[in-house]
Amino acid sequence: MQIGSIGFPEDQRVKLEKIFRLSKQTRYELVDIDFDQLPDLLLVFGFDLSAHSALQNLPQQYHSRIILVGRGKPDDKSYAHLGYPLVSSRVLRALDKMTNENEEMSCDxxxxxxxxxxxxxxxxxxxxxxxxxxxxxxxxxxxxxxxxxxxxxxxxxxxxxxxxxxxxxxxxxxxxxxxxxxxxxxxxxxxxxxxxxxxxxxxxxxxxxxxxxxxxxxxxxxxxxxxxxxxxxxxxxxxxxxxxxxxxxxxxxxxxxxxxxxxxxxx
Incomplete structure (x- = not known):
């Protein structure tokens, strides 16, 4: 599964790559964001989507695939979010839950x-x-x-x-x-x-x-x-x-x- 990221400091991107390698299923891959071929999920650093102008052009139905990463909780409760600092078990558990992997629901x-x-x-x-x-x-x-x-x-x-x-x-x-x-x-x-x-x-x-x-x-x-x-x-x-x-x-x-x-x- 391809995971894109926006706004992450370089050291946190490196940390994400290491976390993904810890997944037993080795199914998560951090990729550069390509707006012509969007990834399966998109991690956004921070809760202010307006800080990233490119996000304004995303299709509405893709918003359900955006995960906000930051301290506390975002004001917009319609988005999924991950706490910061990043904790390996918490990141993998959240991604597994979002992709329904805990219920062994695979997809092609x-x-x-x-x-x-x-x-x-x-x-x-x-x-x-x-x-x-x-x-x-x-x-x-x-x-x-x-x-x-x-x-x-x-x-x-x-x-x-x-x-x-x-x-x-x-x-x-x-x-x-x-x-x-x-x-x-x-x-x-x-x-x-x-x-x-x-x-x-x-x-x-x-x-x-x-x-x-x-x-x-x-x-x-x-x-x-x-x-x-x-x-x-x-x-x-x-x-x-x-x-x-x-x-x-x-x-x-x-x-x-x-x-x-x-x-x-x-x-």
């Missing part, structure tokens, strides 16, 4: 990069033109949530779309894996918190299947944090949808998803 970097490159242009768009049944076939959708009320709420939203939608349901990650083994889906809604396999682990397992590497997976969560978003990215999810469902936000997400599906069908 090539797949993650491919997904982000394919999805990023849609993440920046406003609400797309409405989908019409005249130019699309029926979508096959899997809703994975252990809450039947949530299942029905999503189904009700999907049935309001101006195109045919066939919906299947799964109440657990294990049941979802059975469904994807038996049926083909155009996109999948996946709850984060479930008994047994949670959403992150289920997403990781789905992405291991060649036929699911390009399928949009929308994580369902009651709230998002930078940590959750990094976990979602590392497990391979395409985007988030917060609960309870808000009609306008759902329409915005579903129109992005329909564009992803169309894009993949052309590939």
């Amino acid at each position: 970097p090539a797949v993650t990069e491919e997904q982000e490159n394919r999805f990023s242009k849609y993440e920046q768009q406003a609400i797309e033109a409405p989908v019409t049944s005249s130019d699309r076939k029926a979508f096959q959708v899997l809703v994975v949530d252990d809450n039947e009320v949530m299942q029905q709420a999503l189904n009700a939203e999907l049935q309001q779309l101006p195109l045919p939608v066939n919906v299947r349901f799964a109440g657990s990650g294990e049941e979802a894996m059975e469904q994807v083994a038996e049926h083909q889906f155009d996109f999948i809604f996946l709850d984060v918190v479930m008994p047994g396999m949670d959403g992150f682990e289920t997403c990781t397992e789905m992405r291991k299947r060649p036929d699911l590497k390009k399928i949009p997976i929308i994580m369902l969560t009651s709230k998002t944090s930078p940590m959750d978003e990094v976990k979602g990215i590392m497990s391979g999810c395409s985007t988030y949808l917060t609960k309870p469902i808000v009609h306008e936000e759902f329409q915005k997400v579903i129109n992005r998803v329909s564009n992803w599906v169309e894009e993949f069908q052309k590939a």
Whole structure:
């Protein structure tokens, strides 16, 4: 995993390199920041992002990958942060937690990069033109949530779309894996918190299947944090949808998803 850094004194950069070498997985590599090919995570020295003008041009969705490093805690609680001075165990533990390694959720970097490159242009768009049944076939959708009320709420939203939608349901990650083994889906809604396999682990397992590497997976969560978003990215999810469902936000997400599906069908 490539880790970029901005604003670090040279002696602290050297220290980071030494810390990364201590990782048992030897999976962290400190790299020079390249804004044309952003690293997996970005460490920023200090809590004042305005001190680094280059950061102002980063895509909004990349902010969940920024980790602020400094004494105390940043005023902006939306960013993950590391305490200073740097302590080896604390740095590695924080990075392991952010990449969900403690739950043994691996990812294929090539797949993650491919997904982000394919999805990023849609993440920046406003609400797309409405989908019409005249130019699309029926979508096959899997809703994975252990809450039947949530299942029905999503189904009700999907049935309001101006195109045919066939919906299947799964109440657990294990049941979802059975469904994807038996049926083909155009996109999948996946709850984060479930008994047994949670959403992150289920997403990781789905992405291991060649036929699911390009399928949009929308994580369902009651709230998002930078940590959750990094976990979602590392497990391979395409985007988030917060609960309870808000009609306008759902329409915005579903129109992005329909564009992803169309894009993949052309590939």
